[in-house]
Amino acid sequence: MGYQAQLRIWRGDAGRGDLADYKVEVNEGEVVLDVLHRLQATQAGDLAIRWNCKAGKCGSCSMEINGRPRLACMTRMSTFGENETLTITPMRTFPVIRDLVTDVSFNYAKAREIPSFTPDPATKPGEFRMQQVDVNRSQEFRKCIECFLCQNTCHVIRDHTENEGAFAGPRFLMRIAELEMHPADTADRREIAQDDFGLGLCNITKCCTEVCPEHIKITDNALIPMKERVAGRKYDPLVWLGSKIGRRQVKDTPKVPGKK
Amino acid sequence: MTQATDTSSRTRAQIADRTLRKDPWWRAPAITATLLTIWVLYATVHVFLGRWYWVPKYHYLTPFYSPCISGSCATGSASLGTWFGKVPSIIPYALVSLPFVLGFRLTCYYYRRAYYRAFWRAPAACAVREPHKTYTGETRFPLIMQNLHRYFFFAVILISVLNTYDLTQAFRGPNGDFGLGLGTLIMLINVMLLWAYTLSCHSCRHITGGRLRHFSAHPVRYWIWTQVSKLNGRHMQLAWITLGTLMLTDLYIMLVASGAISDLRFYN
Numbered sequence: 001m002g003y004q005a006q007l008r009i010w011r012g013d014a015g016r017g018d019l020a021d022y023k024v025e026v027n028e029g030e031v032v033l034d035v036l037h038r039l040q041a042t043q044a045g046d047l048a049i050r051w052n053c054k055a056g057k058c059g060s061c062s063m064e065i066n067g068r069p070r071l072a073c074m075t076r077m078s079t080f081g082e083n084e085t086l087t088i089t090p091m092r093t094f095p096v097i098r099d100l101v102t103d104v105s106f107n108y109a110k111a112r113e114i115p116s117f118t119p120d121p122a123t124k125p126g127e128f129r130m131q132q133v134d135v136n137r138s139q140e141f142r143k144c145i146e147c148f149l150c151q152n153t154c155h156v157i158r159d160h161t162e163n164e165g166a167f168a169g170p171r172f173l174m175r176i177a178e179l180e181m182h183p184a185d186t187a188d189r190r191e192i193a194q195d196d197f198g199l200g201l202c203n204i205t206k207c208c209t210e211v212c213p214e215h216i217k218i219t220d221n222a223l224i225p226m227k228e229r230v231a232g233r234k235y236d237p238l239v240w241l242g243s244k245i246g247r248r249q250v251k252d253t254p255k256v257p258g259k260k
Numbered sequence: 261m262t263q264a265t266d267t268s269s270r271t272r273a274q275i276a277d278r279t280l281r282k283d284p285w286w287r288a289p290a291i292t293a294t295l296l297t298i299w300v301l302y303a304t305v306h307v308f309l310g311r312w313y314w315v316p317k318y319h320y321l322t323p324f325y326s327p328c329i330s331g332s333c334a335t336g337s338a339s340l341g342t343w344f345g346k347v348p349s350i351i352p353y354a355l356v357s358l359p360f361v362l363g364f365r366l367t368c369y370y371y372r373r374a375y376y377r378a379f380w381r382a383p384a385a386c387a388v389r390e391p392h393k394t395y396t397g398e399t400r401f402p403l404i405m406q407n408l409h410r411y412f413f414f415a416v417i418l419i420s421v422l423n424t425y426d427l428t429q430a431f432r433g434p435n436g437d438f439g440l441g442l443g444t445l446i447m448l449i450n451v452m453l454l455w456a457y458t459l460s461c462h463s464c465r466h467i468t469g470g471r472l473r474h475f476s477a478h479p480v481r482y483w484i485w486t487q488v489s490k491l492n493g494r495h496m497q498l499a500w501i502t503l504g505t506l507m508l509t510d511l512y513i514m515l516v517a518s519g520a521i522s523d524l525r526f527y528n
Contacts, residue, residue, distance in 0.1 A: 014270055067280030067387055087280045092387075095270030103270055131476035155383040160395045183474045200404070201397035203376050204369055207386035220462070220492070224369050228410070228466035235407035 002027045005035060005077065006085040009047070013098040019087065020044075026077050032088070033061050033072035036100075048099035056213055059147030063100050064089045069149040069211045091152040104148050110168045113196070114175055118187040134183045140221060141178040143214040144171060150208035150218060156201045167198035170208035170218050177222035180229060190233035191252040193226055202227070278389040285385035292378035299503050306510060307358065310349025312517040313337070313510075319429040320443045320523075322513040323450065323506060326419075326426050328353045339425060357422070360415035367409040369462045370499045410463040420451075420458050427451045433528030442524035446512050450505040457498040460491035 005026045008019045024039045033051055040047045052058040054073045061072040065088055066080075072088075080086060094102035119128070151169040152158065168176075176193050179185050193199045204227070208218045216222075232239055279285065306313075306324055313325040314337040321328065321337050328337045330353040331345040343356070352358050365371050376382050383390040398406050430447045433439020458464070469485025472478055491498075515521045 010273055010275070012273070017273060064280065064387065066282050068283075069387055084282075087282075089275060089280060090273050092272055092275065094272065096273045097270065133475040133482060134473075137475070153386050155390055156395065156397065158387075159383070159390050159392075163395065181473060183476070185473070198397075198399075200399035201395070203372065203382060203397050203403075205373050205376055205383060205386075207383070210386050224462045225466060225470050227407070228463060229471060231407040231410065232466075232471065235404070236410070 003082045005080075005082070007035070007039065008085055008087045009036075009039075009044075009100070010089040011044075011047070011099050013096060017096070017099075019089075026082075028078075030077050031073055032065055032070075032075045032077060032086070035077060036072060036088070048097070048101045050101045057145055059145035059213075062091055062102075062147045062149050062152065064091060064152075069153045071147060071149070071213050074213055091148070093152040093154075093158045094148075104151075106164065107146070107148050107151055107169070107171065110172045110197075111175070113168070114172060114179075115187055115189060115192070117179060117182065117185055119184045120186050123184065128184050130183060137181050137221075138178045140216055141174050143216055144174070145214060146171070147213060149211040149213065153207045153211045154202075155205070155207065156198070156203075163198065163201060167201050170202070170223060173197060173199055173202065173226060174216070174218050174222040177226040180226065188233075188252050190226075190230050194230045194234060199223070199226060199230055279385075279387055281385070281387060285388055289378040289381070289384045292374050295500075295503075296375065296378065299507060302507060303510075306514065307352045307354075308349055310353065312514040313353070315443065315513060315517045315523070317434050318439065318441055318443060318516075318523055318525075319432050320447065320513045320516065321426045321429070322510045323423055323426070323454075324358075324510050325352075325354045327357060327422055329356055339422070339429070357419045360412055361419060364409070364412035364416040364458075364461075365499075367406045367412055368499065369409070370496045372406060374499075409461075410467065413458070413461050413463040413467075416458050420455055423451050423454060433525075435528070437528060439528035440526045442526075443512055443516060446505075446509050450502075450509040453498065453502050453505050456491060457495070457502045459488060460495045460498050462492060462495070464488055465492050 002025050004023045007022045007024055009022060011017050011020045022039055022043060024035050024043070026035055033049075033054060036047070036049050040049065049061065049072070051061040051073065053060070056071055056074040059071070062069065063072055064070070065072065065075055066086060069091065088100065090096050090100045090102045094104050094106060097103050148171065151171050154170055156163050156167050157169060173193065176189050176197060179187070180189055202223055204219055204223060206219045209216070209220070212218060303324065310332065313322045314320070314328070314334045316334065316336050319336070325337065327340040329340060329343040330347050330351065331342045332347055332349070333342060333353050377384055381390055382392060382395065398404055427447050430444045431438060431440065465485065465488045468488050469475070469478065469481040472481060475482040475485070516523050
């Protein structure tokens with residue numbers, strides 16, 4: 001049986017806007033994105049929504065539903081009461097293009113800053129064989145659909161825009177961890193993870209893990225292991241002593257150009 | 261045809277509300293803050309009390325006083341001997357271990373999350389605006405010291421060995437032969453869970469195998485890492501459970517030592 005859902009949707013552009021009220025029909029088995037599409041088709045033809053796969057795999061329909069960062073296509077209407085008013089807003093961390101569509105280019109800029117996979121030049125194509133146990137660790141991180149919900153919810157940039165330059169965000173710190181754990185990668189990104197990508201700003205409150213629609217354990221399997229590696233590189237007095245007496249040689253990956 | 265977009269003039273959606281969440285997001289940090297406060301107050305009071313920490317008849321020593329190294333320690337309670345003379349109880353009798361235990365818990369990755377959320381509200385809950393104007397995370401003193409967690413871990417391994425020794429002593433009855441009481445069982449459960457919490461630590465996971473790039477080249481360390489990772493998945497639960505068992509063990513020993521209750525003996 002269908003019912004009429006009460007929706008409050010943020011409408012506007014370039015930051016100017018407000019919440020608008022709508023009543024939209026909801027049918028059994030529908031998700032929030034279905035209802036937004038019905039609204040678009042019947043009452044608000046100019047409502048801007050970014051979407052693509054409707055299957056939780058493209059990461060396009062990220063938004064905030066009742067204040068919680070979610071994928072609209074993976075949020076069932078049955079999880080809300082029929083008399084409950086749904087408040088739907090764009091992701092708060094990113095600039096608004098229009099209505100529920102945000103400009104996520106911040107993330108692409110951060111992605112470009114990360115030094116890429118650096119295999120040993122002596123290893124010829126086809127020579128390296130990777131075992132499944134080594135694959136498993138980074139494969140978890142490869143499940144990322146780049147919905148940027150983790151970036152959106154992370155308070156380091158969500159509540160402090162001044163950190164946007166210094167902090168890459170959980171998604172890209174996870175990318176650094178993935179490369180650091182890759183058996184064929186030869187670069188050492190520990191120092192730049194801390195100094196250039198702001199790992200030290202992360203206070204491991206696990207919001208990135210909470211909102212990840214792919215259930216990647218970002219904090220436990222990427223950020224904390226990376227913090228431990230950085231602690232070994234920069235804050236471990238015994239390792240420091242070892243490097244001074246020549247027992248351990250460290251070759252840091254060069255600083256990211258343009259970073260202080 | 262693609263069109264270049266000017267992003268410079270764009271701003272975030274201006275929404276005045278601190279959060280639009282409708283669920284009781286404040287409940288978890290409130291419960292955390294309440295429980296941690298109760299525990300800290302309880303532990304502080306008993307650590308500085310200087311009494312009711314040792315049951316000589318059954319060799320029960322509370323973990324809050326292990327190792328008892330002060331000259332003020334009761335006869336038989338100083339497993340490592342006394343390191344200095346009598347002091348007032350304002351100086352904890354186990355001052356050689358308590359700072360490390362405290363440091364281990366304070367720098368623990370789980371407790372950091374708990375107290376940053378509960379007390380510092382950075383953030384209190386996900387997608388809830390925090391009240392601070394600036395934020396530097398763990399990049400400056402004192403929070404940069406969180407990076408020393410692994411050293412507290414090493415120290416706590418030694419302290420866990422000591423707790424295990426205290427447990428073996430609790431298996432002695434009044435005449436020195438084997439004995440078993442409810443206190444022994446409580447201490448046994450406490451020590452087992454303390455080991456589980458300590459070994460489930462993220463630093464332990466890193467040290468045993470997490471720091472490797474090639475798991476396949478180190479099968480033994482990979483196996484150990486796998487086992488520690490299983491425990492690590494329960495780190496939060498173990499953190500809370502061990503707070504409870506520490507408090508229960510201390511309370512039970514305090515009640516028996518003070519004479520408020522007598523130990524339930526199963527054997528000898």
